[in-house]
Amino acid sequence: MNTSPPPTLRILSLGAGVQSTALLLLACEDVIPPFHAAIFADTGWEPKAVYEHLDRLADYAARHGIPVHRVSGGNIRNDALDPAHRFASMPLFVRNPDGSDGMARRQCTSEYKLKPIKQKTRELLGYVHPTPVPKGVYVETAIGISLDEIGRARDSDVRYMRNVFPLLDLKWTRRDCERYLRKRGWSAEKSACIGCPFHGNRQWRQLRDESPAEWADAVAFDAAIRNGSARANPQGQDLRGSMYLHRARVPLDEAPIDKVSRSEWLEDNQPSLDDFYHGEDLERAEQGDPDGCSPWTCRSGEAVA
Numbered sequence: 001m002n003t004s005p006p007p008t009l010r011i012l013s014l015g016a017g018v019q020s021t022a023l024l025l026l027a028c029e030d031v032i033p034p035f036h037a038a039i040f041a042d043t044g045w046e047p048k049a050v051y052e053h054l055d056r057l058a059d060y061a062a063r064h065g066i067p068v069h070r071v072s073g074g075n076i077r078n079d080a081l082d083p084a085h086r087f088a089s090m091p092l093f094v095r096n097p098d099g100s101d102g103m104a105r106r107q108c109t110s111e112y113k114l115k116p117i118k119q120k121t122r123e124l125l126g127y128v129h130p131t132p133v134p135k136g137v138y139v140e141t142a143i144g145i146s147l148d149e150i151g152r153a154r155d156s157d158v159r160y161m162r163n164v165f166p167l168l169d170l171k172w173t174r175r176d177c178e179r180y181l182r183k184r185g186w187s188a189e190k191s192a193c194i195g196c197p198f199h200g201n202r203q204w205r206q207l208r209d210e211s212p213a214e215w216a217d218a219v220a221f222d223a224a225i226r227n228g229s230a231r232a233n234p235q236g237q238d239l240r241g242s243m244y245l246h247r248a249r250v251p252l253d254e255a256p257i258d259k260v261s262r263s264e265w266l267e268d269n270q271p272s273l274d275d276f277y278h279g280e281d282l283e284r285a286e287q288g289d290p291d292g293c294s295p296w297t298c299r300s301g302e303a304v305a
């Protein structure tokens, strides 16, 4: 018999992508139990389309009695370029001084998403840090993980939050969510920072072809972080190699983001994706990292601290 007390609050972790948008609409339509609130963690560097989607979503949810709280741990873009600011490292692709490849540690999700979500959760519970949250007081946090991503479902690492996955209970895949949104006149893209290194070529092309100003911003950022954080170098730290936003470890505006067929390659001798990647890597290069940026899991499979 389950003797655990009922949750004090039910909250949606709103990333504003396909799955969490579907969850919010499902709650508004009473298909799943309602949320007391939704929390969106803003890194300050999402595409304009995501902010517009979020505005519309927040209006709709408010009309159904669900407030959407926007929280922030700072502006990831500005912080990375500010020599006076501690750099919460992004998962940049690294070419080491010895020519080998590496990747920078991902601290950004924890810093800009998980931390502010936890802070807001405590505030909504009425126990702001460092006040301890009493035993038995907890938030049920709904996370938009669909059946095709079941391996990403994880428990929370704090006692006052318990993660639940309503899309798994409904046995919905990402496609089911997309269909559901479409029928109701909604759509949503993967939400992520404009210059997130987890982007696949599909997202980079979309940015370049549909949002030239945001693409130019990502290209400029990519050039600005080539030698690592703005803070590391004025402090005289040794360079740990060259950093890149694109997995090919070349400047973003030179990266092979257009899939070029072998015959085209033979014609004009451009580098093709196939020259960089094979099998699963090729799929990853095109679609982006399947783990992407979730506040709750990271690509290593470990919970983000």
Ligand code: SF4
Residues within 6 Å of the ligand: 043, 076, 090, 091, 106, 108, 109, 112, 113, 191, 192, 193, 195, 196, 197, 198, 292, 293, 294
């Ligand atoms: S979207 Fe990418 S860059 Fe932004 S916080 Fe997540 S992992 Fe970091």
